[in-house]
Amino acid sequence: MKFYGLVDGSDISLRNYLNTLSGVDQIGAEARAAMLATRSIKTTAKSWAIETAISMVDLTTLEGADTPEKVRALCTKAVRPNPADSTVPSVAAICVYNDMVDIARKQLDLIGGKDVAVAAVSTAFPSGRASMEVKIQDTQDAINAGATEIDMVIDRGAFLSGRYIEVFNEIVVIRELCEGKAHLKVILETGELVTYDNVRKASFLSMLAGADFIKTSTGKVTPAATPPVVLVMLEAVRDFHEMTSHRIGVKAAGGIRTTKDAIKQLVLVNETVGADWLKPSLFRIGASALLNDLLMQRMKIRDGYYPSPTYVTID
Amino acid sequence: MTTFDYAPAPESRSVVKISSEYGHFINGEFVAGANHFPSINPANEEVLSQIALGSSADVDRAVKAARVAYEAVWSKMSGRERGKYLYRIARILQERAREFAVLESLDNGKPIRESRDVDVPLAAAHFFYHAGWADKLDYAGLGHAPQAHGVAGQIIPWNFPLLMLAWKIAPALATGNTVVLKPAETTSLTALLFAQVCQQADLPQGVVNIVTGDGSTGAAIVDHPGIDKIAFTGSTEVGKAIARAIAPTKKKATLELGGKAANIVFDDAPIDETVEGIVNGIFFNQGHVCCAGSRLLLQENVAEEILRKLKVQMAKIRVGDPLDKNTDLGAINSSAQLSKIRELSESGGSEGAERWSPECILPDKGFWFAPTIFTGVTQAHRIAREEIFGPVLSVLTFRTPQEAIEKANNTPYGLSAGIWSEKGSRILWASQQLKAGVVWANTFNKFDPASPFGGYKESGWGREGGRHGLTAYLKSSQLSHKEGGVNEDE
Structure with missing residues (x-):
């Protein structure tokens, strides 16, 4: 059923729907996230969490200075994060700008990384300030180049000025382009939406319009994937599943740099939506520096001591 | 392992040392008790220690020590000097926070997350807050140089042993009273550790006295003629009995009783x-x-x-x-x-x-x-x-x-x-x-030493915490309850 039968695609039905959402109490949400951050994850649970977190990483490079060589190096790392240990799982995806999609896909295929997806950031990432024609072309280019995941940004300006239907329609159009070819992740850029009420509203709007994933941030704005923001998005996903039986994924991106940060995210998932979401098809962590810390912690558990940082590769 | 099962993450209990037997803390030192009863860990029924059962003779000794300390030392000391001791106690509570948290969880059964993140930090906060008041009582809206009652008898419950001790002792000491405190029968250990903190802080002897025991010990405190003020937290039933017992006396009382919120x-x-x-x-x-x-x-x-x-x-x-x-x-x-x-x-x-x-x-x-x-x-x-x-x-x-x-x-x-x-x-x-x-x-169970706490109707008399809480420990002849903001008869 179109839009899950919850809205009919008109401005008024979308507005009415968003108005039914309960508010989010800022202090309460932050207190809940802070409480869950005290969970102490040790021994077997820690090993499991590190392994799972590695497999959920969207290894990301989104710099003006990106070159084919840099992207190829990252692909190698994505497939085999620790060259000295083949038991380390591959990451979930490589996340790059459009012009690097083709290079990344070919390199991954070449080195046995067929299961590692290539995600392209899209729709005039990171600001989203471009015409719809440009956004469509942007996405089409990425799909043509072999991207199987599209990380689109929403028009925050439209959202903040209350033009929800514009944001909705953009997602619907991009969703149609992706149909059957690519998974769609919708970036809310929560650091610009600011309030948790907005985060909840934008989460529902994106899910109704057809997002496969909702994603916190571009990584270009702070704050990004703070625990309370991720909590509020996970609650939205949980409620949406209750209503529609559809499981929407969540991607936390931006500011997750240490194993401790990543484990906190997994605890949030575990105690909000539950264990069903603890897999790369429903939870991702967008990061670059995080992977090395996960690898070092993994070696520490294996060997009993922290390795020198020279034992992890810098790409 | 295919799911995220949290492995056991126990806090180490090696940080606490529990003696096999405890006496009372009277006049700055530990004195042996005659009879004892066990204190057990409610999580596994392990006997943690033997606690002295305070008799009326023990209570009498404690009240006398508190009286001497009040007359000779504490009532003559400037507020600023009293404040120094309270600050010192607050800092020691912070320094020994883990020890207190582990001991509280062992003796009371509450999760370490709560004793670590709520009970102990709030207990220290109460001492810090009241330390600040000690030299500013002239400006608390209670008139010029408000006077302490003298010796406060304090009886506390088992649900927040250390925190309730702090709620009682911090304002009493800040306002210049001395104290005889009885912890609850099932949870005496953190009060006895607090007695060590008093020694560590060089608190003058007799200012804080701790007599352990059961309801009979509490009754001995309530009935003792040397007590000027009773502060009780516990059941409404016992609160009513205390109110009856002190009705014919000059004793003041604050009662923090039950609830059904x-x-x-x-x-x-x-x-x-x-x-x-x-x-x-x-x-x-x-x-x-x-x-x-x-x-x-x-x-x-x-x-x-x-x-x-x-x-x-x-x-x-x-x-x-x-x-x-x-x-x-x-x-x-x-x-x-x-x-x-x-x-x-x-x-x-x-x-x-x-x-x-x-x-x-x-x-x-x-x-x-x-x-x-x-x-x-x-x-x-x-x-x-x-x-x-x-x-x-x-x-x-x-x-x-x-x-x-x-x-x-x-x-x-x-x-x-x-x-x-x-x-x-x-x-x-x-x-x-x-x-x-x-x-x-849009929240619940939030506590802050600056915020007065207390009940209407059968939930109690008076307020604890904040400026309002000070009125319970000071003679209020020049002050109507209304001005103090304490709504005692609702």
Whole structure:
């Protein structure tokens, strides 16, 4: 059923729907996230969490200075994060700008990384300030180049000025382009939406319009994937599943740099939506520096001591 | 391992040293007691130590020591000097926080997460806060140079042993009183560790005296003619007995007694935070909280959704080893309390309310009770009227805001209440209607030393904390209660 039968695609039905959402109490949400951050994850649970977190990483490079060589190096790392240990799982995806999609896909295929997806950031990432024609072309280019995941940004300006239907329609159009070819992740850029009420509203709007994933941030704005923001998005996903039986994924991106940060995210998932979401098809962590810390912690558990940082590769 | 099962993460108990036997702390030193009773770990029934049973002779010695300390030292000391001792005690509590937290969890059964993150930091905060008052009493709105009562007899409960000690001792010392304190029978250990802190802080001898024991020891304190003021936290039944006992005397009293708080959820509440707040309101500290949100009043049009989500959330509560850092709900403090919770819960079932608990595996040894809710509860049920003091929530519904207030106030108690709504005007309106000493909006069980705490009706007399709390420890001849903001006779 179109839009899950919850809205009919008109401005008024979308507005009415968003108005039914309960508010989010800022202090309460932050207190809940802070409480869950005290969970102490040790021994077997820690090993499991590190392994799972590695497999959920969207290894990301989104710099003006990106070159084919840099992207190829990252692909190698994505497939085999620790060259000295083949038991380390591959990451979930490589996340790059459009012009690097083709290079990344070919390199991954070449080195046995067929299961590692290539995600392209899209729709005039990171600001989203471009015409719809440009956004469509942007996405089409990425799909043509072999991207199987599209990380689109929403028009925050439209959202903040209350033009929800514009944001909705953009997602619907991009969703149609992706149909059957690519998974769609919708970036809310929560650091610009600011309030948790907005985060909840934008989460529902994106899910109704057809997002496969909702994603916190571009990584270009702070704050990004703070625990309370991720909590509020996970609650939205949980409620949406209750209503529609559809499981929407969540991607936390931006500011997750240490194993401790990543484990906190997994605890949030575990105690909000539950264990069903603890897999790369429903939870991702967008990061670059995080992977090395996960690898070092993994070696520490294996060997009993922290390795020198020279034992992890810098790409 | 295919799922995210949290491995055990126990806090080490090596940080605490428990003696096999304790005496009383009188006049700055530990003195042996004659008879003893065991203090046990409620999580596994292990005997932790033997605690001295204070006799009236012990109480008499303690009161005399406190009197001498008051006359000779404490009442003559400047407020600034008294404040230094309070600051010192506060800092030592912070320095030894882990030791206090572990000991509290061992002796009381509460999760280490709560003793570490709530009890001990708040206890230190009470000393810091009152240390600041010690040299500013002239400016507390109580007139010029307000006078201490003298010797305060303080009797505290087992639900927050160290925190209640801090609530009692910090204001008493800041205002220039000396103290004879009796911890609860089942939870004496952190008070005895606090006695060591008094020694470490070089507190003048006799300013703080701690006599352990049971109800008879408490009665000896209440009846002792050398006591000027009683401060009691505990059951309404004992509070009434104390009020009767001191009625013909000149003793002053503050009583912080039972409660049956209404936690009111309106249909515009922030749902997820409300559900979390309901859980914190009743399951915090195993429900051993006098201000617990034990009566949940749900607006009928959201009742179903809230209950569904509440059950999901309750299923995630981690019940077990209090020393495990991931435990949310610990052990019931004593077998007597467990029997009381069981008895009242059974009455809920037999009176026709519907009982529900999530599946949870309780340890074989020790005193345990699964988090429980009763739905279909009416105002006439015992579980809607009597304080259960355990992890048991009674759920009622209402149709209009007026009905919610009527039901909320329809209790002999009046300690606390909660309001959940996104509408500011409704929160302000409801908080004015509720006959409760503390009203929380969109939160529950939040405490701060600057905020006065206390009850209406049978929930008690007087306030603790804040400027209002100082009035309980100072002679108030030049002060009407109204000016002090203390509404004692509501």
